[in-house]
Amino acid sequence: MISAFAVIAVIFVAILVLTLLWVAGTYNALVRLRNQIENAWAQIDVQLKRRHDLIPNLMETVRGYAKHEQGTFEKVTQARNMAMNASGVKARAEAENMLSSTLKTLFAVSEAYPELKANQNFMQLQEEVASTENKIAFARQFFNDSTMTYNTRIESFPVNLIAGIFHFVRRDFFEVAADAERAAPKIQF
Amino acid sequence: MWEQIQANRRRSRMLVAAMAMVLAGLGFFAGEAFAPRGGGLAGLAVAGLILAVQAGIYFGAAESVVLQGVPVHEVSREEIPRLHNLVEEMQIAAGLATPPRILLVTDPAPNAFAIGRSPEKCAVAVTTGLLQRLNRDELQGVLAHEIGHIRNRDVQFMTLAAVMLGTIVILSDLLTRTIRLGRTGRERSSSRGGGQAQAAFLILALIFAILGPLVAQILYFACSRRREHLADASGAQFTRYPEGLASALEKISASSMQVAFASRTTAPMFIVNPFQAASGVQGLFSTHPPTDERVRILRGMAGASLADYAAAYAAAHGGSVIGARSLAEAPAFEKREASGEGPLLGGRAARDASAVLSGYVPVVCGCGLETRVPASHGASSIRCLRCGARLPVPEASSVSTEAPPGSDAPAAPRRLQFQRQGSGWESFRCACGRVMQLSPGFLGTQVRCSKCGSEIEVLPKAA
Structure with a gap:
């Protein structure tokens, strides 16, 4: 004869095991999401760095044709330095948006120099900068997707209990300041 | 796209299982028909071998098998x-x-x-x-559509299906050939065993001939x-x-x-x-x-x-x-605006690119006639077919770097150079015969030949 006590004990152990399995599964899923955000951030970082590397070359080329645009060059250099020194998601997003808009001014200025526009070197750099801008936009899109999925997950019941215990905290979005920026930044040719 | 990724995994497993079952059944019955005692087991072994070959192809060379003979x-x-x-x-x-x-x-x-x-x-x-x-x-x-297929794991399933179907087509082709050869053999000898074997082969071939299109239909259903x-x-x-x-x-x-x-x-x-x-x-x-x-x-x-x-x-x-x-x-997105950029390769550039990629060097004469020189054509110059002018075939030239006399240093390895003629699309031949192409946007100073691996120094257009 199986005692009622044994039955209850078995049920209790089963519930305990299932709960532990669920906790482990949820924890792993959260870790995976968090890593995805880290990876997405690393991708943005790579592209931002690439843009910083392209700018000196671009300025050198433009300077050869458009000597009288000293003010624009200074603004770009300043924005680049600020962007390179910024830290933290929010500060960097702001600095990089600033850099994007000064670069737009630079390309708008170069419209006035037909010889510059026909320069092979300039055309290649323009393509690279434009594509890097696109890549930043797409990487940001993926980063924000991942962040939103993660934030929604850690705040919904009952996952929020586990997120609280293991210190999974909300992450910031990579915000876009201006409305014009919201459409993927594009440099017109 | 969670559901889609999981559905593709499930379908891949089902396809492999169905394929294994069909092949095993086929092997067993064909073997029994061929040799009543123990033939079925041999047939099963053959079926196993075919599956192993399919797996080998899928994991080793799926791409080159599916793209066999494609330029x-x-x-x-x-x-x-x-x-x-x-x-x-x-x-x-x-x-x-x-x-x-x-x-x-x-x-x-x-x-x-x-x-x-x-x-x-x-x-x-x-x-x-x-x-x-x-x-x-x-x-x-x-490109986004294709990368969507990659992300949703559709491509994996399609490649698996293409390899499996490809194997069936090859097998049925092989069997038809065997039957044709067997028929000429029968005309010469009239041994009974040979006749039985042929009958079994014939049945096998018929089954494969029916199975090929059938699998194709399943495939068509599966890629909903x-x-x-x-x-x-x-x-x-x-x-x-x-x-x-x-x-x-x-x-x-x-x-x-x-x-x-x-x-x-x-x-x-x-x-x-x-x-x-x-x-x-x-x-x-x-x-x-x-x-x-x-x-x-x-x-x-x-x-x-x-x-x-x-x-x-x-x-x-x-x-x-x-x-x-x-x-x-899924988060919400707004649409962006059009970029207004034209084709990546316009008219002539695309034609030249495709010529180069299929192994020709386009040489344009001053009279306007374009000649496509095959990479295997070794001559360093050609004659224009319209006006008869001698035209050099653009080629990377080797530069001998001689060690200064008297020094014991070993001679430096042979180096290749190519002098650019313009700034647009440009094609030239490597010393090994491979045709290389530089795009208008090429800014580097070196290219590596993908055939012989030598580094070629690209000199800018002479001023």
């Missing part, structure tokens, strides 16, 4: 940098770890497909006709039209510009040309069914949804998110297309 060339960054940029943009948008390789198929018909075994090892293939016709936004839409809709939705989401893909689909399906190497095995891989223009019929067994419906859905999207696609699909077609879990996790 395809892997595009390097130096050759078409803008195409690489576009693919990398979409790879980043899709969150894939590495960009897929890019294959260029020399074919005037515009079309595209993706191929490969895992997201890391995939390749997207575009035809030269596609690069000529589509502008940047449209091409981006097409839904996956094309899902890839369209991903494409719109990645680019945030549904109009690009919509107008690309229109252009591709409006072309009356057909991709030369497309077969019933490979047809489901393409972005637009290559046989659609020829038949014009959308039957029960269509691999793709009607293109005009796909275009209508894309144009009906209010934004660029998965939810917008689902709404447009419901309006145009009725029902739901995207799984509830994917929809719940």
